[in-house]
Amino acid sequence: MERGKFISVEGIEGVGKSTNIEVLVRRIEAAGYEVLTTHEPGGTPYAKDIRDILLNRSDEPVPEIAELLLMFAARSFNVNNAIVPALEAGTWVVCDRFTDSSRAYQGGGRGIPLEIIDSIAGWVHGDAWPDLTILLDAPVEIGMARAGTRSEPDRIEQERHDFFQRVRECYLQIAAREPGRVVVIDTTRPLGEVRADIAALVDRLTGNV
Template structure:
């Protein structure tokens, strides 16, 4: 019987260093010779990638907050059913650049949508599925946006005002403080220190899992 895989997620605001963090986690997994599937949200399947384009690009017509929320969950359930759940069932570890916590922070905090609305959609679409470990890269939104701007042209969401990202960060931190399985990483520190914090969180997660099995 194949052992169930584990679901790891990297979260954070623009410019927090998610791509580098994902690479760090992947290296850690590969060093342990664990089979890994990497993906991202929104996206991760051909259809979900098309939804990503709709969400990210600037339109002449305003995309409403509610439509944005529904598009996010449409992409998410495509990814969950077609990639994440099959991979976990075959013993693969899934490493995702963003998952459900992003919608709770960005649409719930940034867009200020009713949390009951989001929770209702979450339950209907995701059920009891949730990550085994989430690494939230925390950074001052002003610093993160400056980093994002230095990379080049900003997408539709990255063009939001600073206060949008301040609200988003606040919800990230509120949820991280109240729910287990979310580790806050100070992404403002030098890269090597951030990577060390990530590896320490992964090592602790690994040891806890083996202690439970024992």
């Protein structure tokens, strides 16, 4: 059985991850593959409980390192109990956020050294990196404006503009360092154009070009 492909979708709030994951998944399914769609933090019952602790409590300050370790604890459940079993069964996996989010938010945003984050990543998921990471990119103001009208912001979404500016810059640095894995898509353009770029990426991965 051919192993499934692992795709992560990254970017700051409001850049269009949820919107474009739908397009991505439909395109992969149309090519004849099964797809597991998952998101982080979350993806399994245990990981979902950790997500609640991480994002929805406000009764005690969260030390930066605790935030990082909880993110990776949740990721460990998702990788071991959902992502890798699916890939081994030939199912493709699309994950809304993965380790690049830890690098960008806890590293770029909070200032935890990337060497620490990458060493924990090596420990938690070894070489189970995505085959492809789609970085959806837009200026912070645009993301904020688009995200603005939806539900109450969670603990991390309440951060200030300069935090998300650092997160975005860190994402772009990761893309510059790992051009073979990370593809940047400018989502300030009309949705139709973004959708066409995503379809082309899927066609490349399915060998359908």
